[in-house]
Amino acid sequence: MISLVLAMVWNRRGQAVTLALLAMLAVASAVAAPAFVIAAERAVAEGQIATASTSExxxxxxxxxxxxxxxxxxxxxxxxxxxxxxxxxxxxxxxxxxxxxxxxxxxxxxxxxxxxxxxxxxxxxxxxxxxxxxxxxxxxxxxxxxxxxxxxxxxxxxxxxxxxxxxxxxxxxxxxxxxxxxxxxxxxxxxxxxxxxxxxxxxxxxxxxxxxxxxxxxxxxxxxxxxxxxxxxxxxxxxxxxxxLDVDRLDQLRADMERLDTTAAELQDSLQFDSGIPHLLDRIDEGRAAARLLVPVLAVPLVLLACFTIYLTVGYGAEGRQSELAVVALRGARWWTRWWLATGESLVAVLGGAVAGCLAGQLLVNGAAAVLFPGAGTAPAFTSLRYAPLAAAAALVAAVAAQRRQLISPVSRLLRRTPPADRRRLAAAEAVVAVLAIAAGVQYFISADPLTGVGLFAPALIVLALGLIAARLLLPLVNRYAVRALARGRLGVALAGLQLSRRPGAGRLFALLVASVAVAGYAACTVDTAARGRDVEASLGTGADRVLVVESVTRQDLLTAVRAVDPDGRFAMAAVRIPGGSGTPPGLAVDTRALAAVPAWAEGAPSRTGLRAVLHPAEPPPPVIYPGTDIAIEVTATTTGAMQLAVSLSAMDGPGIQILEFGDLKNGTHTYRETVSICENKCRLNAIRVSGTGTAVEATGDMVIRGLGAATSAPLTDAGRWRGTRSARLSAAPDGLRADLRVTGAVADTAWIQPVTTPYPLPVAYAGNPPAAGTIIDSGATTIPVDAAVALPAVPALGRQGVIVDLEYSDLISVTPKLVPQPEVWLNSQAPADILDRLGEHGLQVVSESSATRVKAGLDRQGPAVALWFHLLAAILAGLLGAGALALTVAVDRTRRTEDLAALRTQGLRSRPAGLATLWTYPVLVVIATTVGVLVAAAAWRLTGWGLPLAGLTPPDLPLPVWPRPVALLTAVGAVLAAQFLVAILSGRDLRRRIESR
Incomplete structure (x- = not known):
């Protein structure tokens, strides 16, 4: 019996080889997934170690x-x-x-x-x-x-x-x-x-x-x-x-770190142990977890697709051998003989392909890892083969299940060329798949849970169910179209359509082709969406192509120096981060003159040029300037309660900032005068301060500012050129600026009087909720009232909660400017190579630097990016499975279709209709399946794609893309279409040649 089965295999060796290759792909997919996870885990660790900071x-x-x-x-x-x-x-x-x-x-x-x-x-x-x-x-x-x-x-x-x-x-x-x-x-x-x-x-x-x-x-x-x-x-x-910090000793290193922590805690000898190594190990573990989650997302549908392919192709082959099996049954062969002759040919091919698939899967991953992760290695292990027996068993079960009709059907049914379809069982199986797919899809669509556990089967179930539903819906339409074409005398189209719609198993073939395209399309969705997300994380998350942190300077000095290096705002922008508070979002003060050229910008955000006009509507009026070190202010005051007078000054040529205390505010007219060394080369008056004396007792009164010594200033008699906080109500007086005062010792009740040099409230662009209570915390002693003028999807470097304000305005409006702890200079790709030297010549010493390119390189070596290479591999395997199933199906159909069309040719069918029927039957099927497959991939992505950790397990607060670019999806689908279309065309030509040779 064995020799007879082997003879059958040899006689139909083309079909046997194709079936073995499909079985090999099925088992190789099951082996490749865990093998790739191992390689990805090593690559993640290698990448994180290579990009680790000094502290780690x-x-x-x-x-x-x-x-x-x-x-x-x-x-x-x-x-x-x-x-x-x-x-x-x-x-x-x-x-x-x-x-x-x-x-x-x-x-x-x-x-x-x-x-x-x-x-x-x-x-x-x-x-x-x-x-x-x-x-x-x-x-x-x-x-x-x-x-x-x-x-x-x-x-x-x-x-x-x-x-x-x-x-x-x-x-x-x-x-x-x-x-x-x-x-x-x-x-x-x-x-x-x-x-x-x-x-x-x-x-x-x-x-x-x-x-x-x-x-x-x-x-x-x-x-x-x-x-x-x-x-x-x-x-x-x-x-x-x-x-x-080697990939192979990370577990030992973590154990050492835990031992050190435990020992240091037990010593109780004022000894502190600190290290960033545990943070690095945690990040490696997070990346590995993302890889273990993302790889099965397409490994599961890939293996199911392979089993479906084996089921379909073995079923087609069994139908082609029904006459042989009928003879065996007619001669009264025992059930095991009949079983062996029916299944042996397929089982031998599947088993041989399964054995080869174990080696092929590991070799495939080895080759991919050598190209994608050089230096990381793949560390082949027997754990890579843990799913191979299951995949092989599933392939064998699929092969036996595909031939169940030939094993149990009577001789009369086996002798029929077109056996009746088992519609009830088929409909029940399809219904079960559809119900599972709907349940999984709805569950994850309406919940906030990511794809984990059983949820990893959701994409596979959705793709398979939608493919089967599409076959149920479209093939009757094709049949109706073919009947109409026949009525109109279009024989070629009619014969092609009837072949597609009435051939047993055509619906399953159509569903399989749809599924293969959908898997490739889904892979393209994950890869492209993740790649675009990493681009957003790198560019918008960093803020610009390069971000330089410089030594502490004032906002004024930062602005002056950067503008001296780049007067036109073509490649450099001064930036200062404003910390958020309990009720206020973080802020970013930038030189809006360079806003159009330097920072990264969120997709869908308003024009940066237009935003400049909103945030900086006009050049500010000239500030109040003291020309030398003699600082004076003449005041006439009438008060009840103790008050103190001071002025806030900023040097115009350096970082000098000083609150000049004049002491108690005296009743009557007095000139308060001091010599201030930082004003040797001019000083700017930031504000005049009147405060209580440190108690909660309220002091009231009024004062008239009659003069500011030698300062060039806004007219004191024009109250519109000055503004005050709520503790100082300003009005014009005949001889100066009048202020009605009501102060205490509390900081919030301090009266500040400023020359008007900016819009008030200050216009800001915001992302997320508008600033609470209409204010944003400044680096000075007060809060700045703001006007939420423009909404943004995200603020560069801050994310979806933050504000942007003009740096020049925020400096002028601050009552007590301070040195900025970590001022920044943002650069675009046009910055000259000697930019650091240029900044140094103007007093800005660079402390640290970050770049979008470096961040992107780091993201490309994290878990999600590494794992998604398997999705590309899965797309290739899915395309090959679809092409292989189509090739084997056409090979099985070839004999019968040759006989049918040759008979029609003998009865007078013209060459052109016969050529259309032979050449375009399967190409049309491929085109329709590809079109439907794109829609299925998009639907599956819409239902499940949001649950994939494409940006890592802790994604940043940025507007990351949720849909791939159409060109990426169409490119992947087009590649699958090209391969399957080529198989269909070559098979059609071979069929036509066989018909014409008869």
Whole structure:
């Protein structure tokens, strides 16, 4: 019997090979999914490690002592032994010791301490610009900027004293607490790479108004040993060596991190352990989870499609062999003989293809991973084969189920050329699929749950159900059209249509072709939507092509410097972030002159050129300027209760900002005058302040501002050129500006009087809800009333909740401008290569940089992007399954159709109608199935696509695209159409050749 089955296989080897290939694709799909997940997990880990920040590659054990130690050679800095014990046995890290003491005496002020630091192996990580590196006790290295600012050089003496914070002062100060230490400048340094992992998590080079210059004074351990200190922060930094954060040892690394945390907590010895490595490991786990979720979304429909393909093609083959099986049944063969002869040929082909599919699936993933994830490897494992037996069993079951009629039908039914369709069972099966698809689709469409668990079958069920429904609806229409064509004498069209509509199994073939196109289309939807989403995350999430963070400056200086570098606003834009509050969204103050050219812009947002006109409707009036250091204000006051007078000033040539306190506001006419050094090269009057004296008692009265000394100003007699807060009601007086005052000691009840230089309220563009209560918090002491003028889908770098305001206006309207903690300069792709040098020439020193390109590269290596490569692979396999099923179906039909059409030709059917019937039957079927498949893919995407974590497990608050570009969908579907159309055309030509040869 075996030899007979093998002879049957050999006799129909073309069909057997095609069926084996289809079985191979089915099992290969089942093997490829877990194999690809393994490769994707490795690629995700590799990508996240390659793009990890410095903080995610280091760990540190810290301990701070707070005691005054006597200066003695015998009392030195002792690093905690527990720290060394804690890190003992942690392989793959290089450890550095450091110690730091806050000091004063180097800088002229005492608002920030000078960081006096010892760091092991320092000289290998700095470039000594003059002098030499550290050698002995008393040597120090000064930063390049510090040495230049203080006019110090190698060999100069300096004195430092340990300091303590004085929290009672306003603002807080650092006061000396111990004897001064005489030191010698050994050299001037510049860090070779301030972002190098060697510097750990200490932020040595971070500068700003709240932290100082960002250039520590480095010294030796011996120098700190002999110094009387206040607080000493000691640390042991661990820097990961190359290969430590390796894909194959992440589990061990996580266990080590957990052990360190547990041990540090148990020691209770003021020891703190800190590392960004756990955050990196968590991000890797999130990316892997997204990959494990996204791969099965198309792996499931792909395997079901393969089984459906085997069911269809085996069924077609069994129908073509019905006469042989009828002879076997007629001779009274026993049931196992009949079963073996009926199924053996198909089972041998399916089993051979299944065995080959195990190897083919792994080799396919190996090849794809080598191209897509070079260096990550695929780590082949037996776990890749865990679904292969199930896929092979499903293929064998599908093959047996497809031949059930031939196994149980009587001889009379087997001898019929057109066996009756089992409509009841078929309709019941289709109904079950439709009900499951509707339930899954509705559940996920009306709920907020993502596709997880059983929900992963939703896309497959929806695609299969819609394909079957389309076949049910369209094929009767084709039959009706064919009948009408026959009545009109269009024989070729009629024969082609009748072949499609009345051939047993044609509906299932149509559904299969629709499903293959829909799977490819769904894959195109996921890949293109995700790619566009990553583009939005990179560009709109970053804000611009490049975003530079510079050292702290005022808004005015930032604006002046950037405009000096780019006067026309073609490639650079000054930007300041405004933090949000409990009732106000975060804000972005930008130079709107460059709004049209520099920032990224959300799709569907209003024109940036038009937005500029709304946010900055006119050039501001000239500010009130004091030409020199003599600051004066003449006031006539009549008050009940104590009030104090002050003015807010900003230097016009630098970062100088000062609240000039004149003291008590006296009744009568008085001129208040002070000399202010920051106004040597002019000052701008920001506002005049009248406040209470620190109590809740209300003070009332009025005052007339009669003059502002030498200041050029808006006319005081024109109340429209001035504005006040609610505590100061302004009006014109014959000799000046009158203000009716009602103040207390509370900040909210302080009266501010400003020259009008901007629109009021300030126009803003907003995303999300308009600013609550019509205000946005400024960096000064008050809130700015705003007018929500233009709605946006999203604000660059902020997302769907935020506001945009003009930077120049926000500076002029601020009553107490401050240094901006982290001012930014946004650049587009047209920025010159030496932009950093140009900014530096105008006083803007770049601290850090981010770019949309770098962000995009990182997103491309995260879990969703890596996993979606499998969707492309699935689209290719789906197209091949459809083409293979079509080829095998045509091969089975070829004999019967050749006989039918040859007989018609003998009876007088002309060549042209016969040619139409042979050439265009299956091409028309392919075209119709492709058209329907596009609609099915769109429907399935609409119902389930929203639940896929295409932007990661924690997507950003940005308007990410939800639909693919039509060109991407049509390109994928067009590729499948081309392959299947080619099979249909070649099969039609072969059939026509066979007919004409008879």
């Amino acid at each position: 590659l280091t760990l540190v054990a810290r301990r701070t002592t707070d005691s005054l130690q006597e200066a003695s050679p015998n009392v030195g800095i002792k690093f905690p032994d527990v720290g060394r014990v804690l890190l003992l046995g942690l392989g793959g890290f290089t450890f550095y010791h450091s110690a730091e003491v806050p000091t004063v005496g180097l800088e002229p002020g005492n608002f920030h301490p000078t960081r006096f630091v010892f760091r092991q192996e320092l000289c290998a990580h700095v470039r000594v610009l003059s002098g030499r590196c550290l050698a002995g006790e008393g040597d120090v290295l000064l930063g390049e900027g510090t040495a230049k600012r203080l006019e110090l050089a190698a060999g100069d003496p300096i004195t430092l004293t340990a300091a303590r914070a004085n929290g009672l002062a306003r603002p807080p100060t650092w006061d000396p607490d111990g004897p001064p230490k005489k030191l010698t400048v050994a050299g001037v340094y510049r860090a070779i790479d301030p972002t190098d992992a060697y510097w750990g998590l200490h932020g040595y080079f971070v500068s700003g108004s709240d932290v100082g210059s960002g250039e520590p004074v480095f010294t030796t351990a011996g120098t700190l040993d002999t110094m009387k200190r206040t607080t000493t922060a000691m640390a042991i930094d661990g820097i990961a060596q190359p290969g430590t």
